Amino acid sequence: MRRRAGKELSAGGPPRLETGRLLLRALTPDDAAAIFAYASDPEVARYMVWEAHRSMEDTEAFLDLTMSHYESGDAPDWGMVYKGDGRLVGTCGFVAWERGHARAEAGYVLHRGYWGMGLTSEALRAMISFGFERMDLNRIEARCIAENSASARVMEKAGMSYEGTMRGREFLKGEYRDMKLYAILKDDPLRPSSR
């Protein structure tokens, strides 16, 4: 029978993870201003399902939801702290954790001032290792709007494979959008922890 790493792992928030340049830690209500700083940027929100935050109330509502996910032991979601300056510069985490299928989907967002440094691929590699080793996942997926080439590159650089484009899959911000699907399996030979 498959081992169930699950609720006990994430109840109360996810454990800290560390990479070369990042600390991944649970979010707290005190992070609202740092999150608003990037979530209010229309360029950051452009390919996300959510609209750019218009006020701190939007950010506080996001944090309330995150705290309730922590309490219910939902899929883990981390704040990304850049060790270089100690700032919380983004979030990354799993959504749609299907325990019965040992599958989850990864997502991430980063402050525009930190784009292009390879930080998100570094975070995603750590998440992938965590997903396979601590959540006992068999498959980790990620999707992006087809035009979001930066996000597709992050998935590629983290060792995920392109599996195809799902045409008109989501109605986002007023139009049907094609979505690219990437995935990595626990037994894929090139997965980050086995490199």
Ligand SMILES: CC(C)(COP(=O)(O)OP(=O)(O)OC[C@H]1O[C@@H](n2cnc3c(N)ncnc32)[C@H](O)[C@@H]1OP(=O)(O)O)[C@@H](O)C(=O)NCCC(=O)NCCS
């Ligand atoms: C997608 C995103 C997370 C990438 O994060 P990142 O840490 O900058 O990723 P990387 O540094 O590994 O760069 C990935 C790619 O982004 C692109 N990129 C780099 N700098 C960039 C910049 N200043 N502006 C736009 N794109 C840039 C490049 O194509 C790069 O690929 P390369 O390394 O082969 O040149 C970030 O752009 C972001 O937060 N975007 C808005 C939110 C979003 O789209 N999230 C994903 C939803 S599916």
